[in-house]
Amino acid sequence: MTIALSDVLLALENVVGANNLLTRPDDMLAYETSARGQPGRAAFVVRPESTEQVSQVMALAAAHGFHLIPQGANTGLVNGSTPDMSGTQGVLSLERMRRILSIDPVNRTAEVEAGVRLSQLNAALAEHGLFFPIDLGADPMIGGMVSTNTGGARFLRYGDVRRNTLGLQLVLPDHSGTIVSLGSDLRKDNSAPDLKHLFIGSCGLFGIVTRAILELHRKPRQAAAALLVPRDDGAILQLLETFEAEAGDVLSAFELMSREAMQAAFEHAASLRNPFAHGALPETAILVELSTSQGAQEGGTFLNDRLENILAAAWEAPGAPLLDAIVGSPEALWTLRHALSEGVKAAGDLVAFDLSFNRSNVTRFRAAMRTQLKQRHPEIRICDFGHIGDGGLHFNCVFPRSGAAALSQEEKARFRQETIQSVVAEFGGSFSAEHGIGRSNLEFYRTYTSPVVQLLASKVQSSIGAEQTHMS
Amino acid sequence: MTIALSDVLLALENVVGANNLLTRPDDMLAYETSARGQPGRAAFVVRPESTEQVSQVMALAAAHGFHLIPQGANTGLVNGSTPDMSGTQGVLSLERMRRILSIDPVNRTAEVEAGVRLSQLNAALAEHGLFFPIDLGADPMIGGMVSTNTGGARFLRYGDVRRNTLGLQLVLPDHSGTIVSLGSDLRKDNSAPDLKHLFIGSCGLFGIVTRAILELHRKPRQAAAALLVPRDDGAILQLLETFEAEAGDVLSAFELMSREAMQAAFEHAASLRNPFAHGALPETAILVELSTSQGAQEGGTFLNDRLENILAAAWEAPGAPLLDAIVGSPEALWTLRHALSEGVKAAGDLVAFDLSFNRSNVTRFRAAMRTQLKQRHPEIRICDFGHIGDGGLHFNCVFPRSGAAALSQEEKARFRQETIQSVVAEFGGSFSAEHGIGRSNLEFYRTYTSPVVQLLASKVQSSIGAEQTHMS
Numbered sequence: 001m002t003i004a005l006s007d008v009l010l011a012l013e014n015v016v017g018a019n020n021l022l023t024r025p026d027d028m029l030a031y032e033t034s035a036r037g038q039p040g041r042a043a044f045v046v047r048p049e050s051t052e053q054v055s056q057v058m059a060l061a062a063a064h065g066f067h068l069i070p071q072g073a074n075t076g077l078v079n080g081s082t083p084d085m086s087g088t089q090g091v092l093s094l095e096r097m098r099r100i101l102s103i104d105p106v107n108r109t110a111e112v113e114a115g116v117r118l119s120q121l122n123a124a125l126a127e128h129g130l131f132f133p134i135d136l137g138a139d140p141m142i143g144g145m146v147s148t149n150t151g152g153a154r155f156l157r158y159g160d161v162r163r164n165t166l167g168l169q170l171v172l173p174d175h176s177g178t179i180v181s182l183g184s185d186l187r188k189d190n191s192a193p194d195l196k197h198l199f200i201g202s203c204g205l206f207g208i209v210t211r212a213i214l215e216l217h218r219k220p221r222q223a224a225a226a227l228l229v230p231r232d233d234g235a236i237l238q239l240l241e242t243f244e245a246e247a248g249d250v251l252s253a254f255e256l257m258s259r260e261a262m263q264a265a266f267e268h269a270a271s272l273r274n275p276f277a278h279g280a281l282p283e284t285a286i287l288v289e290l291s292t293s294q295g296a297q298e299g300g301t302f303l304n305d306r307l308e309n310i311l312a313a314a315w316e317a318p319g320a321p322l323l324d325a326i327v328g329s330p331e332a333l334w335t336l337r338h339a340l341s342e343g344v345k346a347a348g349d350l351v352a353f354d355l356s357f358n359r360s361n362v363t364r365f366r367a368a369m370r371t372q373l374k375q376r377h378p379e380i381r382i383c384d385f386g387h388i389g390d391g392g393l394h395f396n397c398v399f400p401r402s403g404a405a406a407l408s409q410e411e412k413a414r415f416r417q418e419t420i421q422s423v424v425a426e427f428g429g430s431f432s433a434e435h436g437i438g439r440s441n442l443e444f445y446r447t448y449t450s451p452v453v454q455l456l457a458s459k460v461q462s463s464i465g466a467e468q469t470h471m472s
Numbered sequence: 473m474t475i476a477l478s479d480v481l482l483a484l485e486n487v488v489g490a491n492n493l494l495t496r497p498d499d500m501l502a503y504e505t506s507a508r509g510q511p512g513r514a515a516f517v518v519r520p521e522s523t524e525q526v527s528q529v530m531a532l533a534a535a536h537g538f539h540l541i542p543q544g545a546n547t548g549l550v551n552g553s554t555p556d557m558s559g560t561q562g563v564l565s566l567e568r569m570r571r572i573l574s575i576d577p578v579n580r581t582a583e584v585e586a587g588v589r590l591s592q593l594n595a596a597l598a599e600h601g602l603f604f605p606i607d608l609g610a611d612p613m614i615g616g617m618v619s620t621n622t623g624g625a626r627f628l629r630y631g632d633v634r635r636n637t638l639g640l641q642l643v644l645p646d647h648s649g650t651i652v653s654l655g656s657d658l659r660k661d662n663s664a665p666d667l668k669h670l671f672i673g674s675c676g677l678f679g680i681v682t683r684a685i686l687e688l689h690r691k692p693r694q695a696a697a698a699l700l701v702p703r704d705d706g707a708i709l710q711l712l713e714t715f716e717a718e719a720g721d722v723l724s725a726f727e728l729m730s731r732e733a734m735q736a737a738f739e740h741a742a743s744l745r746n747p748f749a750h751g752a753l754p755e756t757a758i759l760v761e762l763s764t765s766q767g768a769q770e771g772g773t774f775l776n777d778r779l780e781n782i783l784a785a786a787w788e789a790p791g792a793p794l795l796d797a798i799v800g801s802p803e804a805l806w807t808l809r810h811a812l813s814e815g816v817k818a819a820g821d822l823v824a825f826d827l828s829f830n831r832s833n834v835t836r837f838r839a840a841m842r843t844q845l846k847q848r849h850p851e852i853r854i855c856d857f858g859h860i861g862d863g864g865l866h867f868n869c870v871f872p873r874s875g876a877a878a879l880s881q882e883e884k885a886r887f888r889q890e891t892i893q894s895v896v897a898e899f900g901g902s903f904s905a906e907h908g909i910g911r912s913n914l915e916f917y918r919t920y921t922s923p924v925v926q927l928l929a930s931k932v933q934s935s936i937g938a939e940q941t942h943m944s
Contacts, residue, residue, distance in 0.1 A: 187862045188828040189902040192921045197669030249721040356660040390659045430661040449664045463935035
């Protein structure tokens with residue numbers, strides 16, 4: 001059954017009110033454009049304020065066969081929260097659902113609506129000495145974080161959103177817009193198949209997240225950090241092993257920064273302090289951080305002592321894995337780490353990959369690709385960095401914006417395909433470690449996810465919904 | 473289509489060989505009887521040695537409409553791995569699939585077949601300084617641990633099997649016995665919906681686990697432990713909060729033991745040492761353990777010092793939460809803790825519950841139930857203990873085996889129903905925290921899992937398989 005768009009709009013307006021159904025191009029622009037600037041065209045933007053309204057909107061979508069793209073803060077990097085250029089998809093924005101429903105300090109849990117921002121939640125948790133430990137540059141909404149299973153820089157300590165999600169409220173894409181609660185505030189519950197995991201990291205494929213019950217952690221009260229300069233690639237893994245053995249309990253970051261990524265950051269941000277002796281950037285630096293919720297009653301330098309002890313042992317270790325180590329304030333070192341993204345973006349025409357590997361393969365991949373790509377593209381800058389402690393790597397390839405070495409759209413697409421082919425086929429890696437699938441990765445999902453898994457996902461999707469939501 | 477059992481047996485024998493198809497009652501007895509002694513009757517026991525053989529067996533089951541009960545070490549406590557009394561179900565034993573396929577110390581992962589025992593895996597990991605951190609009394613096989621999402625005593629530090637499973641190989645209950653691999657050795661991978669979670673903790677409902685890729689942890693190299701005697705129930709949560717704040721990084725157990733559980737253990741095991749002054753058992757004791765993979769270069773007493781510091785602070789804390797604290801060797805204190813199960817079993821006619829709650833509600837539940845049950849059953853012994861740090865409680869009710877206060881089967885069933893009604897409806901708890909569903913809990917699954925979730929589970933099950941495996 002098809003009905004006129006005007007009838008659909010009228011029905012939606014009846015659900016959310018005229019103020020919350022946007023159809024004027026100017027009003028829709030921000031909802032149509034992705035965080036990476038890719039344009040889209042929405043048929044409308046609908047902004048429900050409650051789960052019941054989301055349910056009614058979903059039921060209308062299922063009944064009338066229009067596509068809805070759920071959107072939180074629209075900070076995702078894979079074109080997953082914005083419509084395509086067809087002008088036929090509607091955006092379902094969760095931004096009005098921003099209530100923190102409860103905070104339970106004894107149970108260390110909070111229940112929030114999907115439109116609550118990470119920063120908003122953490123501000124509310126601060127007075128309890130708690131935080132939601134997903135650490136990343138953007139400030140997304142919780143619903144989007146669940147849908148993409150956000151990881152971030154403290155993954156090796158606290159895990160991803162999946163690990164910290166105890167319960168979800170969802171709206172299914174069926175003809176009634178069924179509301180379902182999966183999980184609760186319990187940490188341990190095996191009284192039923194744990195179906196909430198279907199909805200984490202699946203980008204809205206199986207339903208829309210409207211609420212989440214999250215496990216919280218105690219906020220660190222002290223931290224110590226250093227920049228390590230490893231002798232070579234093998235030394236990186238050796239240092240990782242040393243830190244995991246000697247300080248695994250308090251290790252909260254092990255972040256690789258390549259010389260070219262740091263260089264790009266310094267070029268872009270003139271005020272950024274260069275911590276290296278004489279400003280000479282090493283080929284690779286590792287930002288290592290220890291942190292703990294323990295107070296300073298054992299002396300404020302407790303973690304610094306522990307860090308110094310490990311560094312002293314690393315100096316003496318077989319093969320001398322450490323060329324240099326600079327202990328600094330965590331804030332200053334993170335300022336450098338967080339400046340990399342913007343620096344890399346400003347450095348030229350960026351082709352960015354969000355990869356992960358078996359930990360042994362990260363360094364193998366980096367070495368092989370550096371050699372190969374620099375031969376084929378002498379002007380390329382490989383500004384990679386990432387969460388190497390958990391096998392993650394933001395592999396950023398920067399080309400000149402103009403001139404003979406600049407890439408056409410077609411060449412860029414081929415470059416992307418060839419690189420991902422190497423990642424998956426040669427190094428057993430993932431082409432989307434922590435950003436999700438989205439429209440940007442759909443081609444690779446179809447190429448590299450095994451047909452039997454794709455079929456299984458389709459079957460599960462069909463069983464749950466009315467097949468009205470898209471993988472996008 | 474129905475065919476004679478003899479034809480089915482012939483077909484199965486062609487797959488696994490005559491030695492691995494058991495049909496004689498004596499041979500089948502151990503596979504038919506649950507760990508808690510409930511009897512069952514199997515049509516046959518089939519013991520494939522490879523995923524391909526499991527696939528062929530599953531395809532036969534789907535084609536001929538017979539029910540298969542997957543079984544690992546048969547250590548489960550909810551009657552989930554043994555057949556019912558109908559004599560029509562076959563047992564599919566994974567016990568011959570016991571190869572450790574690979575151990576990767578750099579990536580901290582191992583790939584194992586479903587029939588590998590936890591003890592076998594940990595023995596192989598010891599030389600690498602690694603372990604699989606699920607800690608429990610029994611010695612299950614990995615496939616069963618995945619299927620029931622085992623938790624155990626170190627959950628609050630390392631999480632459950634789900635948290636430590638990166639990849640699975642499965643056989644689906646469809647007409648081809650489809651083999652599917654979900655996940656891999658990557659820690660971070662959001663390139664496809666993460667469907668492996670469907671198969672964790674769902675007791676074989678959606679398919680049979682044949683292999684798992686597990687995340688490993690560094691083995692602790694030092695530990696410190698104490699028995700805490702809290703002033704009252706409120707003090708338990710206060711102490712938990714103190715330990716999480718001051719030693720959350722290294723806290724590896726926070727286990728409640730009730731007086732009656734300890735008493736049962738001492739009655740049963742004459743050689744068990746009573747660590748309390750004059751042997752006087754407190755109403756409640758908490759076994760708290762700190763552990764770390766860090767070596768002893770900072771002094772062998774590093775963790776003991778930390779424990780003593782926290783205990784000193786707890787003595788001084790507002791409300792004086794601590795009545796007594798006995799620092800002891802971790803081995804000795806765990807010997808007491810691990811003796812509880814057998815002691816409780818020997819104490820009388822046991823009705824056991826595997827519960828979990830919001831952490832605030834564990835103590836509320838215990839207090840309310842003690843009052844209520846002791847009034848109604850003056851001879852009851854409430855020998856509860858459990859992983860209270862994560863809201864878990866093994867609530868063991870022991871009745872006299874004979875005499876007027878003994879319960880009939882019918883009274884026991886009603887007692888079970890009424891208790892679980894309280895758990896779920898009054899205290900928002902789970903009737904199966906870490907043992908899974910199984911036949912023992914099926915009635916409660918049907919009663920307390922919301923109809924919409926049950927429907928969703930059925931729909932997903934239908935979409936995946938041929939609906940030949942049972943929730944059992």
